[in-house]
Amino acid sequence: MSWDNLLQASFIISLITSGIRLAVPVLLAVLGEIITERAGVQNLGLEGIMAFGAFAGFATAFATGSGILGLLAGILAGMLMGLLMGYFAVTLKVNQVIAGISLVLLGQGAANFFYRQIFGVSQRPPRIAGLPEIPIPLLADIPYLGDILFRHNVVVYLTVLLVILVWIALFETTWGLKVRAVGEHPSAADTSGVNVAGIRYACTILGAAFAGLGGAVLSVAQMKLFTENMVAGRGWIAIALVIFSRWHPGLALAGAVLFGLADALQFRFQALGFEAVPYEFLLMLPYILTIIVLLAGGRRGAAPAALGTPYEKE
């Protein structure tokens, strides 16, 4: 194994393709959290929501044989946890940091508990079929670019579509204006007749739904199984990427792809048996990269002004 092999076109193509695929769960979580935080709620529970979504997705896909149903289950699981977070953040108005951390514990605990209870422990964990790859006709045949961009499973295409949808929704619709107003200056929104609590609930549930979907994608479409700690910090990376992206879907896409590439690189190095660098350092790479990216992005002035502050009418 040498450095030459790395620079071969096939390696790079497969790297980027992989990178895009691996970016999806994180990207979904980031998109969701951007919506939630734009409305002023800080949901730190993403790690747990993704775990619960991963479990729900896997279990449903296993039971029904359908990957799509698994993904839907992931969305539902996320929405449930989003509802819980919304209740605590908007109605009870508690400290959102603590509530979010509790949600991480709850999501992870529930996912692990139910998985063990239903599937037990075994040497070879049960697997599912995953989702088929859908090449887009014509476009997929473009040399190089076609392989990278147009030979993915349906989730990847869906996610890119979602990036565009969220972008448009936040900045070009009346609903998006309300959401941003609620996150910047909730009392101004209130006096303009906007239902602040309603918007915050909706955005929290929607954001968590995205995260739940992201977790399901991880178990159903990518790894095709479930293990404890499979989310491996992606929820937290998502939170860092939200700050890096300045709460904007465009930069979120860039950040997630960067993370995906680091992840893909790390897998390949391990698989190639690259002895020069101990694999643990490669495992560390995505996390260190995220910290650096967080520092590069993070001027706090870009955050929605009312982020994390419960809105009290009096």
Next chain:
Amino acid sequence: MRGITKRFPGVLANDHVDFVLEAGEIHALLGENGAGKTTLMNILYGLYQPDEGEIYVNGRPAAIRSPHDAIQLGIGMVHQHFQLVPTFTVAENIVLGLPSRREPFLESRRQVHQQIAEVSRAYGLAVDPSCLVWQLSVGEQQRVEILKALYRGATVLILDEPTAVLTPQECERLFEILLALVQGGKSVIFISHKLDEVMAISHRVTVLRDGRVVGTARTQDITKQELARMMVGREMRPIEKPPASPAGPVIALQDIWAHDDRGLPALRSVSLEVRAGEILGIAGVDGNGQAELEEVLTGLRRPHRGRYLLAGQDVTHASARELFEAGLAHIPADRNRFGMVADMTLAENSILGLEGKPPFTRFGMLRYREMEQHCSHLIREYDIRAPGPAAFAGTLSGGNAQKLILAREISRRPKALVAAQPTRGLDIGATEYVRRKLLEQRERGCGVLLISTELEEILALSDRIAVIYEGQIVGMVDPACVDIEQLGLMMAGAIKEACELPPRPPADRPTAPGSAGHER
């Protein structure tokens, strides 16, 4: 509005209030801070629900459960603290919450701008719809608020203390706008605690005191004195200011330049001096650098050019703590945010800044008994209404909280005192008290720098006045001979000279300020 009653924990804000607004009039709602005027109007606008009473709009009973309902009924409100999203454009703020014809997408920018322009023209409310709100001046922002209400079809407009943030000239403009509105068939409710304005602009006036209606009258049938008596219940005590005999400077700023939070210049070549035993007032419209000036003086913001001397020591790069140690006291403009820790007891709050020093700390340990004694002493001396040193600071009323902060700062016998908006939001009793204390400090030989948006306060208390505009000191005036109009023009940056003080006599000869000794 009939029989409106509203209770909050511990206070009866509105007590069976009756209020009638007639079509096409400007009706002033007069009362001092805390009288219940804003609460009453918040009820009318649907932000609060009354505990008792009914509201009738155009003769029909109305249930106003939210601003949405109020807006449907044609009621619009311009709040004291503007309810505008700073990062949105004017147009976005106006359109927020309104359905669009291109649902779910926003209205076309051009359409919206056109419609806004129409309303602007009709009432003289010129403003650029594509401008971001944080870039606008305060007067312009207020116009946006009015536009917002009119755009939603308001026929009744409520304005809460609209002149608090305006220069005298901008006030004139506002009054013109209000008259135009009334001529156009709208009705206006004008909340204020300033008698002159009420006399100038309103057709009728209702006076509230302690939550109850004292009376309603046609403005032309009543005198200022009668209104004052209705408002306060007693004659207001005029401020007595003995002549000053200032000594050497305690605060000196030399060519100070500083940036604001966004990196834009906030203070430009500011030079001023506060001498021991005098009050220097800083007059200016909110947002012209006063906050940054306050922060530079108290060590919370570093100037990047210039020198700051405190009692002769160079403290340009000193921290807040070092300034504190050097004898500077500070009464913050935002007392809830900066002045106290609501979750901690009064005793703990009373030593804020002094926690590491004897007698509150000995052998590295805090001594609670000394803290409590100190706090009890302050409570007695400064007439603070509080259950005791163990009460939580968050339970104090605005006036008492300010007294606590004042007590804490003054009891240190400071050499210099920076007081920013010290009477904002306080009732008459607390206001008089605070002003008296400031004068006492001046008597004592302390150098007081007073930052206030209340012109009367500045004029009454200051020995000299510096006018700040866009981060620069545009002039120093003598309160004895300047008039409000000139001051207003300076505050708006229009003129640079108005009743300038004669050159200061040399510092070693303490003399009375200004021209041949006279008093107000």
Next chain:
Amino acid sequence: MSDRATFPSAHRPSPAMSVLLKGSPVLAVILALLLGALIIAAVGVSPLAAYQSMIKGAFGSPRALTQAGLRAVPLLLISLGLTLAFRSRIWNIGAEGQLYMGAWVATLFALSFPNLPPALMLPGLLLAGFAGGALWGLVPALLRAYLGANEIVTSLLLNYVAIFWVSYQVRLPMKDPTSFLPQSAVLPAPASLPVLPGTRLHIGVILALLLVPLIAFILWKTPLGYRLRVVGSNPDAARFAGIDVPRHIIIVMVISGGLAGAAGMIEVAGVHHRLIQDISPGYGFTAIVVALLGQLNPFGALLASYFFASLVIGADSMQRVVGLPVALTEVIQALVVLFVLASEAFRRHRSRVVG
């Protein structure tokens, strides 16, 4: 520029901004256990049997009590540090990583100086462990103090880095040549924490117990503690009062990280006697819940840490007897915190209405 004040708010800043939980911890625990019982029933197991086995497993024998005590020590140490940190509104979620780093530095120390007499070795170990954790905690502290970087995210991401680092160390440089497993060599004899006579508890217990009143003393009886509480309660007022907020952020993270590192040292020197990959079964995270349940009070942390340690021991037993996965404890822990939050919210609501 208009000020962005919202409506005249109640005199207290929003209590949700307050760092303390003034809810009812005992009620929360009971409710969480009840909800746990529902979950157990839902998967077809008798809650009675489950809880019975749990209680027996946690309290039924001296061995169980000892086990719980041993597990409580690192929980207590870490949660004491977190109590300080959370009270200053510094959300240190990186305690797990700080524990690992402390464990690593302590092991490095012991293996580098195998012939030190116990009188020097033990304090050295403690210092080494503390230093490892403190330095690891310093990183997010500096990033937060001078770059405004969110310490929740940075400290958390560093957890993963630390865990992988230790994984690497025991697989390669520090690997015990006499074993197949990725683990360090056994620690030299002087580096073994002495055991309290008559029990199987190591002296780490004494250290932890002594720290409880110490931390309480720091919090309430020293100017430093006063300043930390002000920073946590109202950072603006703290700046205004001349408190050097960045310096205090650093101080608190160093202490908090150091205590987590000391916990790591204790696990290496007192329990496993070598450095292994899974030196901590999530103590750093559980300690967060312990600190919160303890109402951010050192004595509360003492009770809560023993309670959670028993919960985990009991869950082990429950898994063996009834077959329920131990992950249930995480669920119950999360429910406890949520109930405490909810009870605080209800109490706050009631007091506002009554007035």
